[in-house]
Amino acid sequence: MTTADSSAPPRTGTTSTDVIVVGYGPVGQVTALLLAARGWQVTVVERWPTPYPMPRAVSFDGESARILAAAGVGDSMGELGEPSRDYVWRNAAGQTLFHVDVAATGHSGWPDSTSMYQPGLEAALAARGEELPNLRVLRGHRVVALKDHGTRVEITVEGPQDAPPHDRQLSARWVVGCDGANSFVREAIGVTATDFGFFNDWLTCDVKLHEPREFVPNNLQICDPARPRTEVSAGPGHRRWEFMRLADEPAEEFGSTANAWRLLGLFGIDRDRATLERHTVYTFQARYVDEWRVGRVLLAGDAAHLMPPFAGQGMCSGFRDAANLAWKLDLVLAGRADERLLDTYTSERREHVRHALKMSMDLGRVICETDPAAARDRDTVMIAVRERGIGTAQPRSAVQALTTGLLHGRQSDGQPVAPAGELVRQAVVARADATGLFDAVVGPGFALLTTAPPAELLDGDRLALLERIGVRLVHLLPAGTPAAGVTAPAVVDVDAVYLPYLAECGPGPGGGAVALLVRPDFYVFGAARDRDALASLVDDLHARLGSGALIG
Template sequence: MTDVLIVGYGPVGQVAAILLAQRGFTVQVVEKWATPYSMPRAVSYDGEASRILAACDLGDTLDPVCELSGEYTWKNGFGRTLLHVKVAEDGPTGWPDSISFYQPGLEAALAARGAALPGVRVLRGVEVTDLADHGDHVEVAAVDADGTPRTFTADWVLGCDGANSFVRRWLGATITDLGFGYDWLVCDVVLNEPVEFKPNNLQICDPARPRTAVSAGPDHRRWEFMRVPGETLEEFQTEASVWRLLGLFDITPATARLDRYGVYTTQACYADTWRSGRVFLAGDAAHVMPPFLGQGMSSGFRDVINLAWKLDLVRRGLADATLLDTYEVERKAHVQHAIRMSIDSGKVICETDPKQAAGRDSVMLAALRRRTQAKHARSLREAIVDGVLHRRPDGTPAPRAGDPVPQGRVAAGGRTGRFDDVVGGGFVLITRADPAAALDDAATAFLDALDVRRVTVRPADADAPAMPADAAGTDVVDLDGVYLTYLAGADADAVLVRPDFYVFGVAAGPTGLAALVDDLRQQVSARVPQP
């Protein structure tokens, strides 16, 4: 018997296993492929994904397989710049807004972290064939590569088994398909000699041949070419075609080695059901989106960190199982936004009608003249719009509830660094002043049961306070003014942050803080020790 069985061990399944095991879960992973896929698929992830990877105790250890995405420029077929994005090196999450990475290297690092956790057991070359949800547990039938049957029992099952998910089919989940399908030839290349590319990431919106040149992590590059009308798939996906198209960028067999090439068709779809009883979907099993904003894997990471803390509260008896209903409520709306934005970007990129492209160019060039440099798409940092959020008396989410919380540098106890590194994860109550006087014994017992860290932020001109290792609360110096600025902008004295780095709610004054904590208690249906 295991707490959670995960079907699939790509990056999303790996992050899920790590986050759960770090919370004390036993995790059984079943992966049908005997060995990890050796070629990259995704090539970028966002600042929120970086923050989640840091919560997996990786963070800066990924430097050998990652690099700052740097500039991202869109040009038209005549070489005129339509859009120029300079990716922030220190974004609101405390991490760069975009990272380019080599996926096999990331997966190897995640696998090593999972292997270091005693609660994680991984079986490769085993394919799940059936599930049976018995109400209080799930039985999982599987077969080895030689056909030998296996049976597993778990409290919960999480399907992270990709776009062709068996778990999704077992759920009987229908799919909403938004129909954005274009064929792209992907060419992953290793150059014989180091070359500095300026810009590091280039999108050429040429109606004659939309094409892309981006970093795929240190020492790796990716070129992509869209199949245009009148071109057959057969002639498009040959090695001769690959080198002919790479020649548009002066890449030849004499200057580079072709790691892999293949055609993929963009998709924009999501499962209509993400949970049935004790079985859940996450990552590509639940949603697939065009790759143009690099949100596919990042969205999968957001899925599993959302589910992990909720499963943790239920397993510990601190929340009713109905809390798990909010997983789909929160994540589906968030993913739908990412899909829509990815489609909107794809419509610009994939245009093959010269007249339509000329109109597009006119609009974008005029916008560029008004604003010579665009910031990275902060609108991707979408708020949660429903779910476990502080509420007004009429039941609607209160202001700031659902915001992605920023991260700044803090100092305490001789340590200086990112807030998550210095303070730690989980629920965090950040206040301007010691919250103890505003909270009665019942509220304090509730926060203690949830292991809520209480942090009082002090201005940067204050001396760094000591941090007792066994204290439930502590003071930190807000070195960059991130937290005091956030509280001031919210007209608040406190912000309660969820373990997935989204704001549960903000409060002003002692009465507001007490109401904020009580609202969280009611929403998770907590059963905690009474004083």
């Protein structure tokens, strides 16, 4: 358990750093990279001496791809993943319940879904980490004690016998627990959790085929009450099959190698055609912690939430945790925001995760139906919806707009004013020296998108305030404008995405905005329809950050 003791001095021999990240799986990696790229000294404590060599997650969505690119591995995306292509649900008779084609370029400027080989992703993230001199990774080290002293957090570490003494005791201004489902950090801070009591055992089989083969569809869910089962891409050269354990099947026999090959035979996969790289029985859970911050300790990824795989949002939710937390922690560390800003991490991410988790459970109830009569009713409804065009059998999005937290709201009740909370689309922009996706051309951080030069819309004091916060000014020019003579802060809206969006998203009757303030995690803080509204928008951001360090 943590203890608060602001007067306790650092122990002799304690190594100090800005942030300690506990756990170096994908979420811990992205968290550490985003913070280290902002210049902070980051120390990672990872209990396992080498990375886990087998895949766990097999895909990530477009927003996650954008976050991974921000973490510095965008150039590796084509090597470690491939567009997921199509996703189809069929019933036991082979009838299509629904079919969706995954966009090759989606809302976030990347494929809406990428199938990936997780060890390759982790290797790319680790290689990026080795390029950052202010990121230090202690592998084979385990946290055994944690104390929050109010102004810093001290952890005790057990490591290899030849580890230097100064790695036994570490101190940081903040600690982020990314140490998975069995998180030591979570247990140490004693947070409660909301558990939905949704459990299923599934046998996961990771397979490498001996010869290349095209799968049509590329991702398939068979909603068969006699055996719900799944076949999906697991990245270039890899595939995954999953089978639900039925109520009358002994768990120990269900997870055997012989049973794995027997079930793979349902898809025509045998030892002559493939290598079974890994098989294991997972018990899927549905829960999240109620508080993601206690003092100077925060949780992210599986340490904060566990969800069934049916919406593909487990690892993706962890990446959103990292993106949400990193920029807020950056402002707090720099003295540009009050630490109360970090309370919005809990409120924002908990709502997002609750939505994704409930959707995943809803999908799971449909997929895992084992009652033949109920399955027939399900099939009848879904087929009718698809064939008659009376609606859509496709599941709703697992991601929703932010509805609470650091968002521009009404003065009367504080409720967010649209488009505050929306995830901004990423498209191609250009200026004299660069053409590419917005993030690559403009860079990370807050962005103020305007329809006129920012100096014509804001006074000098507010422009200076935005500069101190690290807001990038972006004057949008219409598509078709020659980019040759365009210099910062102007960019050409090459794909005609941003200016039409501003024209549609202004608050109030009639719409139309002259400016859009976008947070570093790509969600809208707020929009302004004129100069006065923009001044109020900037003032509101200043007030919500709540730091006197920004004044003067």
